[in-house]
Amino acid sequence: MKNFMLAALFEAHQAAAKNEVPVGAVAVVNGKIIARAHNLRESAHDPTAHAEIICIRKAAQKLKSWRLNDVTLYVTLEPCAMCLSAILQSRIPRLIYGAADPKAGAHQSKIKLKNINPLRQKLKVTPGVLAPDCAIILKKFFEKLRNKHFNRGSCRFSCFKRIAASRFRKIGESNSHLSDLSKH
DSSP: OHHHHHHHHHHHHHHHHTTSOOOEEEEEETTEEEEEEEOOHHHHTOTTOOHHHHHHHHHHHHHTSSOOTTOEEEEEEOOOHHHHHHHHHTTOOEEEEEEOOTTTOTTTTSOOGGGGOTTOOOOEEEOOTTHHHHHHHHHHHHHHHHHHHHHHTOSHHHHHHHHHHHHHHHHTTOTTHHHHHTTO
């Protein structure tokens, strides 16, 4: 089990190298990886280019069927609602993921989509496999991203801080700051 999650982590590292959110996935049948993928949303300009979706598409092409009844999907991050829906739609019977996603996770963190499964698809889920390793790559990626934007002064928050600081300095000087806000 851990070896397949390590393969998914390798995919996550490939995503990070492309400045994509580092999430990786592998599809396994009979102990062999038949498909692998990582996030490509930024480079593909595609909001659906999550690792899970790409991996499911590749697995379906490899098996020449949309019914992935024998596939176990390994993912480094708890799937979002879109991806978990695709997992259920493709009839994948087993999902194994690493880190929980408290912001968008659809298995146990944010919503429990599995409980509102209209297809009555039986999905066995194993969370937390190599969770610390899966979480640290995400943490480092977002720290690097924040530092990059903060150091360049290009992120919206730092721009907001500069504008707000200049506005607050003017508050003590006059009430003209109210009309200045509408100019920007």
